[in-house]
Ligand SMILES: [Fe+2]
C-alpha cells in the first residue's frame with residue numbers, strides 16, 4: 406500500500422469515536438459493525454436499514470443520525486462484502502445462495518417441500534417449483550414473495566415453474582377440497598382467525614383457478630404446509646440433478662449475467678450495500 410493511501414487509514418491503535426447515546430438507546434447498534442480483526446480496514450461500518458425493513462418502525466426515524474455518523478473519518482457505510490457473511494464465489498450458482506445466504510429455517514423449508522413433492526411422485530417441474538417457491542423470503546423480501554420469487558427465477562426456469570411460484574402467493578389462502586387442500590392451520594396463528602385476504606389476492610386466486618397451469622401452482626401449496634419439520638434434515642445435494650436439468654445456471658454466475666433480474670441476485674450477494 407502506498408504511503409498516501411495509508412495516510413487515509415485510521416490508526417489501528419485508535420478506537421472509533423463514541424457513538425451518540427441516542428443511537429445506542431434506539432438499539433441501532435445492531436446495524437453497526439464495529440472494527441474487528443477480520444475487517445478490511447479499521448473503520449466502523451454502518452448498515453443503513455433498507456426502507457422496506459424499517460418503514461413503520463421507530464428505526465426509520467434514525468436515517469439522519471446514521472448519515473451523520475458517516476461524516477466521521479473512522480466510519481463508513483457498508484459496501485461490498487460484509488465480513489459477517491460468507492464470501493460467495495466469483496460466479497455464484499443457485500447452490501451457493503442456498504448454502505451461504507439463506508437462513509437454516511428457510512433453506513430447510515424449501516428442501517423439505519421439494520422432498521415431499523418428490524416422495525409424492527410429482528414431476529420435476531413441480532419439484533423445482535417447490536424447491537424455489539419461497540426463495541424471495543429466504544433471501545430478499547417476504548411481502549409479495551411469490552411475485553418477487555417468480556421474477557428472480559424466471560430467466561432460468563420454465564415459464565410454468567415461474568408462473569406457479571407467482572400464483573402460490575394467492576392460492577395458499579384459499580382451500581381446494583377437491584385436491585385435499587385446506588386453509589393452513591399456521592395462518593390462523595400468523596394472521597389471526599379473522600384475517601381476510603385483500604381483493605387483489607382474491608382476484609389473483611380466481612384467475613389462477615381458470616388457468617391451465619393451476620394444478621402446478623396448487624401443488625406448491627399442497628407440498629408447502631407439511632414442510633416445517635425442524636427435525637428433518639435434507640441436503641441440497643439431493644436435488645443437484647433436478648436443478649441441473651431445470652435451472653439454467655448462467656455461466657457468468659447469478660448476479661452477473663446481465664439478465665433483467667441480475668440485480669436481485671446481487672442484492673443477496675451484497676445485501677447490506679448502502680447504495
Ligand atoms: Fe410461500
Ligand SMILES: [Fe+2]
Nearest residue numbers: 514538539629
Ligand atoms: Fe412455503
